Amino acid sequence: MNFSLNEEQMMLQDSVEKFIDNDYDFETRQKIAASDSGFSADVWRTFAELGWTAVPFAEDDGGFDGGAIEIMVIMQLFGRGLVVEPYLANIVLAGGILGRAANAEQKEKWLHPIIAGELQATLAFVEPQSRYDIANIATVAAVDGEAWRLNGNKGFVLNGGNAGLIIVPARSGGGQTDRDGITLFAVPADSKGITCNAYATVDGLRAAEITFEDVRVDAGAVLGEVGGGFAVLDAVIDEATLAVCAEAVGIMQVLRVKTLEYSKSRVQFGVPIGSFQVLQHRMVDMLTDCEQSVSLLLWATMVSASGSAEAKRAISAIKYQVGTAGRKVGQDAVQIHGAMGVSWELDIAHYFKRLTTIGQMFGNADWHLDKLATG
Amino acid sequence: MNVTFSDEEIAFREEVKDFFRTRFPQDVIDKQRLGVPLQRDDMIRSQKSLHEQGWAGVNWPVEFGGTGWTPVQKYIFATEMAEANAPAIVPFGLSMVGPVIYSFGNDEQKQRFLPDILASDTWWCQGYSEPGSGSDLASLKTRADRDGEHYIVNGTKTWTTLGQHADWIFCLVRTSSDVARRQEGISFLLVDMRTKGVTVKPIITIEGDHEVNEVHFEDVRVPLENLVGEEGKGWTYGKVLLQHERTNIAGVARSKYRLKKLRAQAGEAIRGAEPLALDRNFMRKIAAVGVDIKALEYTELRTLAAVASGKAPGPESSILKLKGTDVQQALDALYVEAAGYYALPYVPDQYTLDAPGENHVGHGAETTTSLKYFNNRKASIYGGSNEIQKNIIAKHVLGL
Numbered sequence: 001m002n003f004s005l006n007e008e009q010m011m012l013q014d015s016v017e018k019f020i021d022n023d024y025d026f027e028t029r030q031k032i033a034a035s036d037s038g039f040s041a042d043v044w045r046t047f048a049e050l051g052w053t054a055v056p057f058a059e060d061d062g063g064f065d066g067g068a069i070e071i072m073v074i075m076q077l078f079g080r081g082l083v084v085e086p087y088l089a090n091i092v093l094a095g096g097i098l099g100r101a102a103n104a105e106q107k108e109k110w111l112h113p114i115i116a117g118e119l120q121a122t123l124a125f126v127e128p129q130s131r132y133d134i135a136n137i138a139t140v141a142a143v144d145g146e147a148w149r150l151n152g153n154k155g156f157v158l159n160g161g162n163a164g165l166i167i168v169p170a171r172s173g174g175g176q177t178d179r180d181g182i183t184l185f186a187v188p189a190d191s192k193g194i195t196c197n198a199y200a201t202v203d204g205l206r207a208a209e210i211t212f213e214d215v216r217v218d219a220g221a222v223l224g225e226v227g228g229g230f231a232v233l234d235a236v237i238d239e240a241t242l243a244v245c246a247e248a249v250g251i252m253q254v255l256r257v258k259t260l261e262y263s264k265s266r267v268q269f270g271v272p273i274g275s276f277q278v279l280q281h282r283m284v285d286m287l288t289d290c291e292q293s294v295s296l297l298l299w300a301t302m303v304s305a306s307g308s309a310e311a312k313r314a315i316s317a318i319k320y321q322v323g324t325a326g327r328k329v330g331q332d333a334v335q336i337h338g339a340m341g342v343s344w345e346l347d348i349a350h351y352f353k354r355l356t357t358i359g360q361m362f363g364n365a366d367w368h369l370d371k372l373a374t375g
Numbered sequence: 376m377n378v379t380f381s382d383e384e385i386a387f388r389e390e391v392k393d394f395f396r397t398r399f400p401q402d403v404i405d406k407q408r409l410g411v412p413l414q415r416d417d418m419i420r421s422q423k424s425l426h427e428q429g430w431a432g433v434n435w436p437v438e439f440g441g442t443g444w445t446p447v448q449k450y451i452f453a454t455e456m457a458e459a460n461a462p463a464i465v466p467f468g469l470s471m472v473g474p475v476i477y478s479f480g481n482d483e484q485k486q487r488f489l490p491d492i493l494a495s496d497t498w499w500c501q502g503y504s505e506p507g508s509g510s511d512l513a514s515l516k517t518r519a520d521r522d523g524e525h526y527i528v529n530g531t532k533t534w535t536t537l538g539q540h541a542d543w544i545f546c547l548v549r550t551s552s553d554v555a556r557r558q559e560g561i562s563f564l565l566v567d568m569r570t571k572g573v574t575v576k577p578i579i580t581i582e583g584d585h586e587v588n589e590v591h592f593e594d595v596r597v598p599l600e601n602l603v604g605e606e607g608k609g610w611t612y613g614k615v616l617l618q619h620e621r622t623n624i625a626g627v628a629r630s631k632y633r634l635k636k637l638r639a640q641a642g643e644a645i646r647g648a649e650p651l652a653l654d655r656n657f658m659r660k661i662a663a664v665g666v667d668i669k670a671l672e673y674t675e676l677r678t679l680a681a682v683a684s685g686k687a688p689g690p691e692s693s694i695l696k697l698k699g700t701d702v703q704q705a706l707d708a709l710y711v712e713a714a715g716y717y718a719l720p721y722v723p724d725q726y727t728l729d730a731p732g733e734n735h736v737g738h739g740a741e742t743t744t745s746l747k748y749f750n751n752r753k754a755s756i757y758g759g760s761n762e763i764q765k766n767i768i769a770k771h772v773l774g775l
Contacts, residue, residue: 281765
């Protein structure tokens with residue numbers, strides 16, 4: 001029983017923390033979020049130089065052999081810094097699929113450039129009708145001689161407008177919600193027949209609706225087994241879910257502390273508003289919610305890192321927690337900041353929006369509670 | 376970072392399991408299971424069996440006869456004790472006054488009181504609250520005036536849990552009114568319940584049981600040597616004691632056990648009814664409490680780990696009582712919900728160690744669920760109500 005990071009993990013934490021504290025203030029973040037691509041190529045290069053883009057990959061693939069704990073360390077701090085750079089889309093999602101399913105040639109072609117920070121990528125795991133069921137895939141992959149032909153729509157593709165590589169789960173067999181018959185394809189974004197409608201999301205990040213119309217890819221685009229893509233997809237979505245939970249906990253902690261500080265400095269009726277019992281109790285609730293969330297995050301991360309069979313339930317538990325407690329902490333932070341809390345100018349509003357976004361992704365609180373109730 | 380136990384810890388867990396299976400009074404465990412109320416003797420025999428094993432002073436230092444266990448061992452012990460459905464240790468002696476005496480008492484007091492507390496040969500009760508002093512405990516009025524070698528105690532203590540069984544009572548009393556802060560006039564005094572002028576009057580609580588009492592003191596002569604520590608420092612000692620109480624009453628291990636039982640029960644077709652496991656709404660409520668309990672378990676483990684590495688527990692420790700009682704009461708309510716109509720018959724006398732009689736109402740002990748629910752509303756009130764806990768956290772943890 002040990003809750004401490006090891007030496008390498010602490011070094012990683014130090015390095016991310018230094019970057020967030022010294023080079024990524026709120027103003028910088030807002031400028032980047034308002035830019036065309038919604039992320040900074042310079043910052044991304046820095047991530048690669050510092051080795052963060054290599055963290056979860058096997059040493060043989062040029063990675064650092066990191067796992068759930070290392071990703072938690074990074075994402076929790078990215079939450080604190082409200083980082084908009086597409087670490088989740090590139091490294092956790094697209095990289096996660098490639099690290100698991102790609103062969104040597106495919107890794108050379110796609111994973112290595114991702115680790116080097118030279119290729120932007122994503123995983124198109126949502127369809128307009130799928131809601132949170134990742135097996136609900138209507139995009140069809142049909143055999144076309146030696147190649148494949150893809151037809152269908154993908155929605156809310158994170159980093160979709162920036163990605164040079166899109167990993168597309170498509171149905172090569174089975175019914176629309178079957179787990180069998182899903183094949184993963186690595187599709188260059190400039191392939192003929194792809195239409196990309198990119199947009200900003202409410203949290204300042206970027207996503208896209210992407211249409212595939214008779215998009216031809218050769219057999220070398222298939223990642224892993226034909227029809228056997230679900231297990232890989234499922235494992236990567238679990239990792240991503242845990243990663244955004246770590247980010248959410250980082251955000252909740254910032255909101256709690258900033259709100260507490262504000263309540264000590266904001267004077268109304270001649271006294272700091274933090275002297276009012278009704279607000280004090282609310283802030284104790286925020287503390288409780290944050291600490292309980294940290295506890296669940298540690299549990300879920302540790303059982304995921306150890307490959308325990310409990311991991312899936314643990315991830316549902318923390319996702320439910322950040323969905324419910326995160327919403328409460330976010331709303332309370334805004335409320336206690338008063339009208340300032342709903343001002344674009346203040347970081348509080350943007351933390352709240354990111355937290356809300358995370359609550360809506362990879363299954364909301366209700367969806368995960370259902371998993372726990374019926375599983 | 377890992378959540379595994381060492382080989383020694385696993386061996387210890389087996390030892391504890393074995394103890395509760397073989398050396399702990401099995402009839403007491405049966406009573407727990409069957410819903411039979413425990414008597415004074417049941418609790419004493421239970422604790423004596425722990426003492427014989429050397430496990431009565433779970434949190435006590437070795438020099439006073441305690442276990443000297445690591446935080447992980449304490450966690451394992453609490454878990455296995457709950458898993459065995461053994462009754463919790465009555466806290467007043469072993470968890471409350473004992474630590475105050477070994478921390479602040481003089482050598483004579485340590486020799487005089489600690490062995491009997493450890494062996495459960497004396498039963499202690501707590502004299503804190505008064506009719507006019509609940510949340511505002513420092514307003515207490517019970518006076519102890521010096522008269523030669525004695526204090527003369529006058530006043531009333533209330534909500535004295537299991538005071539009807541007690542040999543001794545530890546009290547916060549006012550020894551001076553002439554102080555800058557009213558807390559400074561409070562002292563910590565040990566009183567023999569057999570002393571002339573002490574009377575105990577039962578108070579019947581919401582579920583109909585005699586669990587608490589009012590204790591009156593009328594010109595009770597208490598030797599000066601029964602004062603713990605310095606006169607006027609009682610408030611400080613009392614707060615230390617409340618700290619002990621706060622972590623103890625989180626009761627995470629027991630909540631975990633009760634959740635497991637409730638899940639198992641939901642899978643059964645009781646009285647031919649459809650199993651509750653098929654009721655999605657109910658199962659979602661169980662799942663939500665389950666998340667809270669798991670979080671609490673890890674919050675407690677984080678606290679234990681901090682203590683084990685020689686650090687002061689962080690802010691997470693302060694939420695244990697608040698959240699701990701929250702989940703206890705949520706479970707109480709779910710047990711009532713699960714019982715449906717059969718939470719409602721008021722038949723406390725039907726529970727005995729004998730096989731259920733022909734007229735036994737309800738499945739197993741399910742009619743006791745509502746009694747437990749009503750009784751345990753106390754959990755968010757005692758030891759400083761949860762609102763007071765929030766005030767304390769706001770002041771001492773958040774710096775407000």
